Amino acid sequence: MRNWTSNSVELTNWEEAIEYYFQMGWTDGLPIMPPTPEKVEAMLKQVGLEGNEVIGSIPERNRVITAEKVAINAVMAGCLPAYMPVVTAAIQAVLDPAFGVHGPTSSTGGAAILVIVNGPIIQQIGLNAGKNLMGTGSRANATIGRAVRLVLLNAGGTSEFDQTTLGHPGKFSFCIAEAEREDWIPLHVERGFKRDESTVTVFAAEGPNQINNHVAATPEGILLTIADRMAALGTFNMQRATQCVVVICPEHLSTLLEHGWDKARVKKFLYEHARRPKTDLYRFGLQLEPLPGDEGTWIHAVPSPEDILLVAGGGAAGRFSACIPGWGSVQQSVAVTKPIGSAGFT
Incomplete structure (x- = not known):
């Protein structure tokens, strides 16, 4: 010893x-x-x-x-x-x-x-x-x-x-x-x-947020479902701008690859679509009053596409992916x- x-x-x-x-x-x-x-x-x-x-x-x-x-x-x-x-x-x-x-x-x-x-x-x-x-x-x-x-x-x-x-x-x-x-x-x-x-x-x-999409046969459909879950207002991601992990299951990944989507394109799409109007902060009671410039401004779930940690994993059967929100801010x-x-x- x-x-x-x-x-x-x-x-x-x-x-x-x-x-x-x-x-x-x-x-x-x-x-x-x-x-x-x-x-x-x-x-x-x-x-x-x-x-x-x-x-x-x-x-x-x-x-x-x-x-x-x-x-x-x-x-x-x-x-x-x-x-x-x-x-x-x-x-x-x-x-x-x-x-x-x-x-x-x-x-x-x-x-x-x-x-x-x-x-x-x-x-x-x-x-x-x-x-x-x-x-x-x-x-x-x-x-x-x-x-x-x-x-x-x-x-x-x-x-x-x-x-x-x-x-x-x-x-x-x-x-x-x-x-x-x-x-x-x-x-x-x-x-x-x-x-x-x-x-x-x-x-x-x-904790992980499971995303169920057994229907979409295109990358856009799958990724819009994931982006919607990423943009939940009750997370640090939407209130403070932090990173996020996205786990893509094999069946969803196969659809992405069959359509020629690489990792950079997937992350760019998720970044662009995982967003909410800034006015939602006031509408949901997360902001006391609207501020000048809020109208027409968007809040993104992550600061940039590079702040999405995109990981492949999960069982071969079942079209369930997941997003895992982050803590605090970057x-x-x-x-x-x-x-x-x-x-x-x-």
Whole structure:
């Protein structure tokens, strides 16, 4: 246990350990895997880090998060050692100043951390990019997302600062993989990485909004349905201008590709049509009175087409896509992408 700073607790059996963690408030409300020294060491060995190496910090809370704390919480979440590089990269991304983790994890707005994985690591560790993409059944998805949440609860002070009014189930775990295909540019390539690199992208996310369109046989019909859902006035997107994730299911994606629509065209169309008249803010009671210039002015769901994170995924059957609204504004938090398995943690 070289270079460890955490205190150790000796308990007689696993059942006692699980109950002890509940009593101490170190869980997310579900049972945990007791983090024995051997299991924590196996996590650290997987990423070649010493326990005291710093992954990042949350200055607003005077919290520094070390590799040891990440490894402990990854064990608690039920991760295998093979998942540790993904968890570590996700925590590094969450602690990037551009993500602004203090905001979404302390706000009454109730955002969760969405982790999107790209690259060869998806196949290597068995991440789910298909059926039941945001649901249950995949150990890799469930435990990686849960590990990120536990790190923030136990090492990042979120259990103390979180003021969520409602929250959503993504606060337990929210991790998906993109269903990459040769005729579609994956998210990490858009964001400056190579196809054969593995990455994680983190996003401060509201719950997913499922979009049902089993009828439209054209890209315009499908995308107008998505744009309509993106433009709901009760979201941060329409009130403060933030980013949005859009997940395109295989059947919808096939229609787009059959008609020759590439990713840039899809994002441009969504940006142009996910909008509302600014006068709606007054009509819906979100603005006390009309302002000069409101008439004829439009509010867009995102500041630009580049602020739509467009991801392919989901089951092969069923024409259900989704949009996932963001939190706050682009001045407060933006999606951050980090490579998996790289050196240079600071």
